[in-house]
Amino acid sequence: MTTTTPSRGRRRAPTRMERAAGKAAALQRPRVILALLLLLGLTCVMLLDGYLRAEVGGDQRVRDGASASKVPDKVLNGGPILTFRNGKPVTQTIPKKTIVLTFDDGPNPTYTPTVLKILQKYDVPGTFFLVGSMVSRYPSIVKQMVAQGNEVGIHTFTHVDLSYQSDARIKREMEQTQLALAGAAGITTTLFRAPYSSETDAIDNYSYPVYKKLGASGYTSVFVDTDSDDWKQPGVAKIIKWATPSGTSGSSVLFHDAGGVRSQTMEALPQYIEKMKAKGYTFTTVSGAIAKNTSAERAANGTGTGAGTGAAAGTSTGTVEAGAQPSAAPTGAPGGTATGGGQTVGSAVGGTGGTQNGTRRTSVLQGAHREATGMTLYEGKALIYAVMVAEWVVPGLAAGLTVVGVAVMSRFGMMLILARRHYRQRNKRRFSWGPEVTRPVTVIVPAYNEKECIANTLESLAKSTHPIEVIVVDDGSSDGTSEIAREAARSFGMTNVRVIRQENAGKPAALNNGVRSASYDIVVMMDGDTVFEPDTVRQLVQPFADPEVGAVAGNAKVGNRNTIIGAWQHIEYVMGFNLDRRMYDLLRCMPTIPGAIGAFRREAVLQVGGMSEDTLAEDTDITIAMHREGWRVVYQEHAKAWTEAPASLKQLWSQRYRWSYGTMQALWKHRKSLTDKGPSGRFGRVGMPLVVIFQIITPVFAPLIDVFTVYSMIFVDFWASLAMWFAVLGIQLLCAAYAFRLDKEKYRYLLMMPLQQLAYRQMMYLVLIHSSITALTGGRLRWQKLKRTGEVGTPAGAS
DSSP: OOOOOOOOSSOOOOOHHHHHHHHHHHHHHHHHHHHHHHHHHHHHHHHHHHHHTTOSSOOOOOOOSOOOTTSOHHHHTSOSEEEEETTEEEEEOOOTTEEEEEEEEEOOTTTHHHHHHHHHHTTOOOEEEEOHHHHHHOHHHHHHHHHTTOEEEEOOSSOOOGGGSOHHHHHHHHHHHHHHHHHHHSEEEOEEOOTTOOSGGGOOTTTHHHHHHHHHTTOEEEOOSEEOOGGGOOOHHHHHHHHSOSTTOOEEEEEESSSSOOHHHHHHHHHHHHHHHHTTOEEEOHHHHHHHHHHHHHHHHTOOSOSOOTTOOOOOSSSSOOOOOOSSOOTTSOOEEEOTTTTOOOTTTTSOSSSSOHHHHHHHHTTTEEEEOHHHHHHHHHHHHHHHHHHHHHHHHHHHHHHHHHHHHHHHHHHHHHHHHHHHHHTOTTOOOSSOOOSOEEEEEEESSOTTTHHHHHHHHHTOSSOEEEEEEEESOSSOHHHHHHHHHHHTTOTTEEEEEEOSOOHHHHHHHHHHHOOSSEEEEOOTTEEEOTTHHHHHHGGGGSTTEEEEEEEEEESOOSSHHHHHHHHIIIIIIIHHHHHHHHHTOOOOOOTTSEEEEHHHHHHTTSSOSSSSOHHHHHHHHHHHTTOEEEEEEEEEEEEOOOSSHHHHHHHHHHHHHHHHHHHHHTGGGGTOOHHHHHIIIIIHHHHHIIIIIHHHHHHHHHHHHHHHHHHTOHHHHHHHHHHHHHHHHHHHHHHHHHTTOOGGGGGGHHHIIIIIHHHHHHHHHHHHHHHHTTOOOOOOOOOOOOOOOSHHHHO
């Protein structure tokens, strides 16, 4: 019997759905770009965070034992303050009975504030040589440090041995630290101490050119006279002993406020200050020591102690020629202007400060500081804000991804346990749904431009072992689908086929038309590109022996699996879809009946209002609606359908984009089930969270796991990261192998799984991110037609 509804002969205007589809298509490309930009932004944040932690571009090499044959003796034997005038080295010693307390490797959020409290308690200034990456991470500490009257210098940005680095890298290390200081405290500095440096006699042929180049740029390099060796954690007594200079010699003393456990340093520092004060020592900064030398030189020359530049040149108080730090900002470094009071030098400069005016004393003790202005200040603040974002985002993502990883592993475990239980339960000899269902059912085939496939579909139905009527609903096809269906039905001798032609209105409308026209109380729905095995319908309808069952999901198989894309989808169908459905079946929260193969009580479909056009995933929509009405939805693994999967990446993207977006629409539509009571509330509080967590949230964040993995392979530990990746792959392979075993599939397709993880899975993630952005930006997407080849014929040929 054939029923037709003639269409108009003239060319019709585009429908509302077609206009909406065209509008949505025009909006998709910007959303794809937005998704890629989001991923790129997160990658940049990770690289910045890795750079700050010396994971990106880190260099752990430290030069030791190199020759010093090219280093002038007056430098090797000179004082700890080194400058260059017209290319010639000039050194200065620390005045007698004067201590310059220097601290390396900070700031540290635990120890540096403690040091600052100790210095403030004893009214003692310090000179802190700061690592730029740490400055950018803890700017408030640096701001407090400067405000308290301490002096700061550069200790590079990533704490690398500059003797191994190129000129470009050296320049970058200095400039980035200057920017960090500008952003944190509004200043730049002319002081520098190289990582891994100590006394001047340790300068070698490789490090000396670095100091010379930096000196030519206006930097003052600072070394040590006395090293506390506190990093060795030798005990408080030894730290104090090793930090004490001999006799009445002045000394640049090295402590550490970061770079390891510094609890012994924190205990030793106040005792050391008390001891040195008791011996008559005063404390100052590097600039204070230079100013003291300048003041002493003027007094010796009879020029008095009047106003002068705190950075003026003078001769040393020792046997080596002395010089002072430059008064201008270093050449090539972020610029600035000298702080206002830096012109004052008094006879008490460098003392403990009790008799000096606070502002004047501070300006002298911070003579190396320059006020950051202009672009230097703005770029510095931008760096601080960027680091702040990275400091919040990366740890947050790491914590989130840890949760996601645990969730994914838990899901695998839960799937394996419940899938095994489901299989054993449904394959027991004594298992039965009830009395065998033998009454006829209606098979509805919605078709839109399915000329390549519709004949194969009807041929498979002609071999059905269960009594059926077939209703083909042609949704306004323009390729002769309805004529081909009629001809196929005649050639196969099928008198039980009706072909209904309607104006193009979409798949939900076609299915509703079929339900209204159905003669029987059970309706089976399949796609126009799908073929059934002879026993499929009989197996599919048996669960309806249980009066609580309102719908049944069948076992969809990929027929065109002999291509790479087909094989990838085959693995996904067997592992993901079918294992998931076994789990959801036992939990009584099946979220989706596949459009390729599903059966419904006609009564239940009409009760929930039929197939809704509110979403693109009408199959998910109606499945959730049936749960909310109290119907049970089950999975029948023995009812198999062979479908033609998309053959190109473009078609695959289009299909999965529609599925993902439609699922989000359906979940949002039924969000009230979260607070409902009864069956609706059960799905809302069990099924809804599972779908949201494992089908939306987890896949959305999954690309970041891969990004972190690649990042770790490149910048952290390649072999450990690779081993972890293979471990996860092994777990997935185990789950897939078990799924293949349950479905009695051939294992050879699992050879494609590593490549699937590298390529196919990434595409699926991007599709989901694309869908999420579309949903969040309020985009709309209508039903899309995929190009079919008709290569899926009989089920035997698909195996």
